[in-house]
Amino acid sequence: MSTTLLQPDTSAGAGVLRLRMSGINKSFPGTHACRDTRLEVRPGEVHCLLGENGAGKSTLMKILSGSYQPDSGVIAIDGVDVSFANPLDGIAAGIAVIYQELDLFPDLTVAQNLYLGHSPSVGGIVRGRRRRADAREILKRVGATFSPDAIVGLLPIADQQLTAIARALTADARLIVMDEPTATLGDADVEKVHTVIRSLVAEGRSVVYISHRLDEVKEIGDRITVLRDGANVAEHRVADSTPDEWIADMIGEKKKELTAVTDRPAPTGEPLLEIERVTIKGVIDISDVSVRPGEIVGLAGLGGAGRTTFLSAVFGARRSSSSLRLAGKPLTIRSVRDATAAGFGLVPESRKTEGLMLGLSIGRNASISSIGAPPWLMPHRRGRALSTPVLAGLGVKYASVNQAVGQLSGGNQQKVVLAKWLTRGIRVLLLDEPTRGLDIGAKADLYRQVRALADNGAAVLVASSELSELVANADRIIVLHEGRKVGEFDPRLASEESITHAIISGKIS
Amino acid sequence: MTTVNTPPAVDVDADSSASASASAEKAAASPWRRRGSSWLVKGNLLIVFVVIVVIASLLSPDFLTVRNLSNLLQQSSLTGIIAIGMTLVILTSGIDLSVGSTAALSGMIVAITLDGSVPIPLAILLALVVGLAVGLVMGAIAAWIRLPAFIVTLAGLTAIRGAAYLTTDGRPVGQNLPESFTLIGGGYMGFIPITGLIFIVVALLAAALLRFTTFGEYIYAVGSNEEAARLSGVPVKWVQMAVFGISGLTAALAGILLTSRLTIAQPTSFTGAELDGIAAVVLGGAALAGGRGGIGGTFIAVLLLSVLKNLFNLMGIGSFFQMVATGLILLLALILNKFIDSRARNIS
Numbered sequence: 001m002s003t004t005l006l007q008p009d010t011s012a013g014a015g016v017l018r019l020r021m022s023g024i025n026k027s028f029p030g031t032h033a034c035r036d037t038r039l040e041v042r043p044g045e046v047h048c049l050l051g052e053n054g055a056g057k058s059t060l061m062k063i064l065s066g067s068y069q070p071d072s073g074v075i076a077i078d079g080v081d082v083s084f085a086n087p088l089d090g091i092a093a094g095i096a097v098i099y100q101e102l103d104l105f106p107d108l109t110v111a112q113n114l115y116l117g118h119s120p121s122v123g124g125i126v127r128g129r130r131r132r133a134d135a136r137e138i139l140k141r142v143g144a145t146f147s148p149d150a151i152v153g154l155l156p157i158a159d160q161q162l163t164a165i166a167r168a169l170t171a172d173a174r175l176i177v178m179d180e181p182t183a184t185l186g187d188a189d190v191e192k193v194h195t196v197i198r199s200l201v202a203e204g205r206s207v208v209y210i211s212h213r214l215d216e217v218k219e220i221g222d223r224i225t226v227l228r229d230g231a232n233v234a235e236h237r238v239a240d241s242t243p244d245e246w247i248a249d250m251i252g253e254k255k256k257e258l259t260a261v262t263d264r265p266a267p268t269g270e271p272l273l274e275i276e277r278v279t280i281k282g283v284i285d286i287s288d289v290s291v292r293p294g295e296i297v298g299l300a301g302l303g304g305a306g307r308t309t310f311l312s313a314v315f316g317a318r319r320s321s322s323s324l325r326l327a328g329k330p331l332t333i334r335s336v337r338d339a340t341a342a343g344f345g346l347v348p349e350s351r352k353t354e355g356l357m358l359g360l361s362i363g364r365n366a367s368i369s370s371i372g373a374p375p376w377l378m379p380h381r382r383g384r385a386l387s388t389p390v391l392a393g394l395g396v397k398y399a400s401v402n403q404a405v406g407q408l409s410g411g412n413q414q415k416v417v418l419a420k421w422l423t424r425g426i427r428v429l430l431l432d433e434p435t436r437g438l439d440i441g442a443k444a445d446l447y448r449q450v451r452a453l454a455d456n457g458a459a460v461l462v463a464s465s466e467l468s469e470l471v472a473n474a475d476r477i478i479v480l481h482e483g484r485k486v487g488e489f490d491p492r493l494a495s496e497e498s499i500t501h502a503i504i505s506g507k508i509s
Numbered sequence: 510m511t512t513v514n515t516p517p518a519v520d521v522d523a524d525s526s527a528s529a530s531a532s533a534e535k536a537a538a539s540p541w542r543r544r545g546s547s548w549l550v551k552g553n554l555l556i557v558f559v560v561i562v563v564i565a566s567l568l569s570p571d572f573l574t575v576r577n578l579s580n581l582l583q584q585s586s587l588t589g590i591i592a593i594g595m596t597l598v599i600l601t602s603g604i605d606l607s608v609g610s611t612a613a614l615s616g617m618i619v620a621i622t623l624d625g626s627v628p629i630p631l632a633i634l635l636a637l638v639v640g641l642a643v644g645l646v647m648g649a650i651a652a653w654i655r656l657p658a659f660i661v662t663l664a665g666l667t668a669i670r671g672a673a674y675l676t677t678d679g680r681p682v683g684q685n686l687p688e689s690f691t692l693i694g695g696g697y698m699g700f701i702p703i704t705g706l707i708f709i710v711v712a713l714l715a716a717a718l719l720r721f722t723t724f725g726e727y728i729y730a731v732g733s734n735e736e737a738a739r740l741s742g743v744p745v746k747w748v749q750m751a752v753f754g755i756s757g758l759t760a761a762l763a764g765i766l767l768t769s770r771l772t773i774a775q776p777t778s779f780t781g782a783e784l785d786g787i788a789a790v791v792l793g794g795a796a797l798a799g800g801r802g803g804i805g806g807t808f809i810a811v812l813l814l815s816v817l818k819n820l821f822n823l824m825g826i827g828s829f830f831q832m833v834a835t836g837l838i839l840l841l842a843l844i845l846n847k848f849i850d851s852r853a854r855n856i857s
Contacts, residue, residue: 317740340742354740357733359800368730369741376723383726420741 016079018043018206019064019175024073026059026230033059034070035231039208041175043078046197046207048221048238050214052250052504053303053465056230057210061177064208065097066090077175096168097177100304102160106153110163111135113152114170134170142166142196158189165196176200177208182216183304194220212302214243214505228252243505251500266475266490267294272459273428274325278313284320284483286310291428291459296450298474299463300503306483307463308349311430314461315339315346326427340369342428345421347414349432355417356405363401366391366419387423394419394449411442418449429453431462435469447473467503471496481506553846554794554806558813565816569823575700577819582705583770585815587612587763589708589808591782592789593715594759596807597752599790600719601732602799603658605756607647607665609782612764613775614673615640619765620683620774621676629690637761643669644757648750658753666783673776681775683768694770704766711759716804728752732799789814792842 019041026034033056041047051057062068064075066084075082077093084090090097104113111132112119120130135148144162146155152163161181168176178197182190197207197220211217217224217238224236226249234249271290279285284306291297299307313320316339324331326342333339339346348354356365367383384401391401394415398408405416414434421429431450435443451473454460464470470477471491479486479502487508489499501509565572591608598605615636622632647665651658676682696703719725727748730738739745763782768774793810795802817838821831 315740336739336742337744346740348740353734354736357730357737357800359733360729364726364729368726368738368743371723371726372742378721379723379726380720 016043017041017076018045018078019208020074020076020079021060021064022074024060024063024075025071026063026068027071033230034063034073035229037073037227037230038232039064039225041206041208042223043174043206044201044204045222046201046209046220048209048211048217048224049227050210050217050224050246050250051227052500054229055227055250057227058179059230060227061097061179061208061210064090064177065095091171091173094172094174095177096171096173096175098161098164098168098179098181100180100183102164104152104160104164104167106151108152109148110139110146110150110152110155110166111148113163114138114148114167118170135166138166138169141169141199143192143199156189158185158192161185161189161193162196165193165200169200173205175206175208177210179210180212180304181209182211182213190216212304212504214246217246218243226250247501247504250504251497266492267292267454269293270328272327273461274328275314276323276325278310278320278322278324280309280313280318280320284309284313286480286483286485288485289461289478291461293427293457293459294454295475296454296460296462296473298470298477299461299480300467300470300477300499301463301465301480302503303465304482305480305503307480308432309483310480311346311432311461311463315344315430317346340424343426344428344430345369345424345426347417347421347429347431347434349436351410351413351417356413358406359404361402362391362396362398362405362408362416363387365405365416366401366423369420370424383423387419390419390422391416394422395445409442411438411445414438414442414446415449418446422453427458429458429460431460433464434462435464435466443469467496467499471499479503554792554809554813554842557842558809558816561813561816561820565820565823568820571823572819577823579697579700579702579705581812581815581819582708583702584819585811586702586704586708587767588782588785588789588814589811590711590759590763590766591779592786592793592807592811593708593711593804594756595783595786596790596793596795596802596804597715597719597728598658598756599732599787599795599797600728600799600802601749601752602735602797603648603651603749603752604662604787604797605644605647605753606659606662606783607643607669608756608760608763608786609779610666610669610673611640611643611757611760612767612779612782613777614643614669614676614764615761616764616768616774616778617673617676617682617776620686620768623686623690624683629687632690633765636765637758640757640759640761640764641754642757644760645750645754647757648753651753652746652749662753670776670780677776679776681773683773686768686772691769691772694766694768695772704770707762707766711762712804712808715755719804724748724751729800732801734800785814788839792839794846 017040019039021037021039024034024037037056037060039049039060049057049060059068063070066087066089069085077095082093084093105116108116114135115131120127120134132148139146139148142162142165144159144166146159152160155163165176181193185193201207209217209221221238224238224241224246225232226234226246228250233252236246269292272293273291275286275289277287286306289297299310301307309318312318313322314324314333316333316335322333324333331342333342352358357368363380363384366387367379370386371379371383388401391398396412396415396419398412405413408416429450435446438446450460450462462470462474474491477489477491477499479489479499481503486502486506498509571577591612595605595608618639619632619636622635623629643665647661650656651661693703698706719728727738727743730741730743731745731748735745764779767778789810790802790807791797792813793802793806793808795806814835817835818831821834
């Protein structure tokens, strides 16, 4: 392994940027993820990339790594224009990306992970001792205290994070992208990672740092680029600016007037569902969420704020300690079966892997939750009789209920998931990113159905990363941040700006 | 995004119905073709079966005799009964490697108890209960401790076979089985063997279970997408445990019938029967990944494999060559199925 130290600014000549991305454009069907986006990173700096969900950070980093190809734009590394056909090209050019979901091999040792694909070898036989010695040296440089022989999957998350960083060093990366490396770490471990980052930039390497924790950006960052809707909105030196300015840039010119679309009065009366407290140690601790009959309550928050975990826990799909009340009576939910028996239904985040049995027919999917009652006979005939009117009421377009559900469009598939619960009859509906991947018409249609359900007396909790969607459809919005409830907003009274501020900062302004 | 005010809502509406009708069109076109091709997959096996029967009757005048056909049913029935239980397990995406050992154990138990002058119904019931219990225990371990069914039943294969040996210290048993018991395995109603009738009844019961009960519906749901089934409130673990119980039960039934037919029980019987069963289920069109397949396919596949063997015997082909040929034919049939199936998927 060569462990050349990269001297800051001198070798390549002062003023040459480590990375220059300019005029980057990238479109996907339906969205324009990058619009003339620019990112400039100097040697030996920690450059933070900020933006709301969907601002284009991930897309930009995937273009940088070579996972995506831009529609147009220029990328230069140390002043040399490059173009990557795939991530291997990016690695060869000295770029390492450490994703939030660490792409390590949990069953292999640390040394094996560090040198996977380029182990020192003679004639195809790995030189294990040499590899271990090299690994030990690299681990020392990132301040790791564990052995190169440790099995990665058994290490604590913080040590796995260090392993991922060490792996970037084995490839001698000059530019290291870290996507929320500290999102799942405690304070002591965060400090560990920061120390490593400081030593990396002291060697002249550059780090692009993505984090939602602004206090962290303040501590570790040198400069900031803020993206909004795929475009650059600001660049700051961390030392010369404040988190409030960054938040203002991220939010942008949001409407400051009232944003609620509906002028319907908020439902009043006693709550149907009262969640006094739901905790999963180290993950979420959320108190005081209540939903009245006829009410749609939105759950807003950044990715990783705990929306999905919260809904799964309430639905009994994830083990948690919780105290709930339904219509005033205490309710214990230990399993999904408890939840469905109490009249709960969940439309999960991923309809293909969690919501539907894709190989089975529409009719069977729509009736699977309704056929559990005695005498447990004739599930098809009974299920069809129950589900057909529901499917028709939801306006699902299909040729035959015997058609495989996988053949339907996304919007119709999502309605089949909804039909599953309507067929059963529910009191509480939980929806997790219900409109992901749907076109605008299908989104509006879905919310119309959910509203109709609420009007029939159901209590609805809907999590979404698109605030505008919640503002347009929810009676009340609850903001979560890092596994905790920040506050509640009435979209009739609050501005989108103030809600966004709470989502990003975790504080009510 | 959807900052939908009242006026644009009309637009949105038009938009959605347009896209919806487009997808409905797509949907309307495909099921017809799909039904055609899935018929081909199912029909494929039936066609192969008919072709082989025709070839067999041309090659050997003995094939289409009542005696030969009734023999054939007799030979198919025990593997067939095992394969029916196996079908349910595989539909949930499980696998049961222990069926041969379970059959041997139950065969031994029924012989030992009958030698000890236990009444016939009681002896049969006891052997069945043992098979059911063994299956339920393995199913429970697989479901709740989340061990792969492959490993659990592999352990079962060895341990239960050992238990079968232990019952008599490895000796055959059942020298004085009552005649009314041996009649079950060896008897005929008219020219139809009683074991064949039992096979047919078991197949019909299993088919009815899959088609007409909620439990059957849950089996498909669990096999198709376990996580979605769980989140739909399906009692996934109970379903998984139950199918292994049924598989143990059918294996035990096969074991009892063999003891009855041979009028003696041997702890070595049914060695390798799990593989014959799995082969029949897979040849019958069930996906090892679960959620797809049925009793009809398994039933025909069991008969097909027997006819093939019968044909080889009538042609005087040696058993070593038979094994090679059977393996190759199995492989070819599966390749053909896969080919037709992937074409069917491409169409839709």
